[in-house]
Each structure stands twice: as structure tokens, then as C-alpha cells.
Amino acid sequence: MDEKDEKIVDGILKRDVNSFNKLIDRYGSIIHNVVRAVLNESHETTSVEECIDDILMCLWRNMDCFSKEKGNLKCWIIVISKNKALTYKKKLKKFRNNIDIDDLKVNSLVDIEDNYLKKENKKSILELLNNLSIKDKEIFVKRYIKDCSIEQIAIDMGLTSISVYNRLSRGRKKLKQILKGREL
Structure with a gap:
């Protein structure tokens, strides 16, 4: 893990908002791209920002689960982003399948x-x-x-x-x- 990532992780563990902002600056576009790739259908794109917000909250709350010795921060963030987006996709699919046929246009x-x-x-x-x-x-x-x-x-x-x-x-x-x- 490079020095910048280590400082970001340490800062977030100390609940430093500036460190979290650095994480967003450094990996925000990656998170966005992963979520957009998973939530790519037209009815799902409206949930992209909500999903990204959930991912960021998850990273903030669970940074202590990241192992600096074993992991690569970028890969860890990608995995979390993909899993959260897939969870959103399943929820949206379930919701969409429960819509009454008369409600569909x-x-x-x-x-x-x-x-x-x-x-x-x-x-x-x-x-x-x-x-x-x-x-x-x-x-x-x-x-x-x-x-x-x-x-x-x-x-x-x-x-x-x-x-x-x-x-x-x-x-x-x-x-x-x-x-x-x-x-x-």
C-alpha cells in the first residue's frame, strides 16, 4: 500500500473528515464508474447517487475492516462498490418485479x-x-x-x-x- 493510502486509512480510522475527502478525491471516480457499470439499465441509473452515498458511508463506518498488511485499498474499495451496487440492482429488480402490470407504461x-x-x-x-x-x-x-x-x-x-x-x-x-x- 502506498503512503497516501496509508495516511488516508489512518485518518479515517481517527475520524478525520479531511482524510475521507481525500479518499473521495482519489477514488470517487472509480466508485462512480463501478456503480454506473452495474446499474446500467435505464430504470437503475436514478439510484446511482444513492448507491454511491451508501458506499461512502460503508467505507467511513467500516475502515477498521480493511487490513493494511493484506490488502490494496483501491481493490478493497472496488469490491465494496461492486457488492453494494449488485445489492442495489437486486433490490431494484425485486421492486420492479412487484410492480402491477397496470402501473407499467x-x-x-x-x-x-x-x-x-x-x-x-x-x-x-x-x-x-x-x-x-x-x-x-x-x-x-x-x-x-x-x-x-x-x-x-x-x-x-x-x-x-x-x-x-x-x-x-x-x-x-x-x-x-x-x-x-x-x-x-
Whole structure:
């Protein structure tokens, strides 16, 4: 960990607001970019600022959970940001699924058809992924559905980046074989 990060962490642990402002100056754009990447659908973008505020509160309250010896502050902040944003996404999805159909403003029959096709495609993809091991399926979902970086997947799952690349490569080969078998 570099000296600036160490001073920021020490300051926040002492509840120094200036140190927290330095954290925001240094990592605020990263937090914002992570949250925007996760909350990328139109109905989710209104929650970006609220999610960022929650992340900042979490960092302020939980800085004592960060291990200077073991961790990299930037990576820790990215993981927290991604997890909070995914939690927001789940809440928004649950809320959206509970909305009465009469409350929705559907522009046309085409919108309904597009949504149905997207759900069917997603269901087909998830059925195909069920042919992989649980760990490989999780890696595929994180990489290709949630659009996580290889490095982030490695951190989240306690693997090396090379291991993640290898699992993705083997999984793609396996899925290609399965798809070829379905075409016949």
C-alpha cells in the first residue's frame, strides 16, 4: 500500500473528515464508474447517487475492516462498490418485479415482445451454463453476464487470473461441443 493510502486509512480510522475527502478525491471516480457499470439499465441509473452515498458511508463506518498488511485499498474499495451496487440492482429488480402490470407504461407490443425474447434468451443461456461445474458457471456469469473483469473474478473467488482464463477457455470449448451436438 502506498503512503497516501496509508495516511488516508489512518485518518479515517481517527475520524478525520479531511482524510475521507481525500479518499473521495482519489477514488470517487472509480466508485462512480463501478456503480454506473452495474446499474446500467435505464430504470437503475436514478439510484446511482444513492448507491454511491451508501458506499461512502460503508467505507467511513467500516475502515477498521480493511487490513493494511493484506490488502490494496483501491481493490478493497472496488469490491465494496461492486457488492453494494449488485445489492442495489437486486433490490431494484425485486421492486420492479412487484410492480402491477397496470402501473407499467408499455409503449407498444414490440416492447413486450422484446422483453419476452430477452428473458427467453437469458433462460436458454442459463440452461446451457448448467452443463458447467458450479464454480465455472459462477465464473461465466460474472464474466459474461455481470461483465466483471478477470482480475475482479480472481479476487472474488480466490483464484489466480490465469486460472480464471483457463476455466473460461475450457468452459467455452465445452459449450461449443454441446452446441454442435444440438445442431445435428
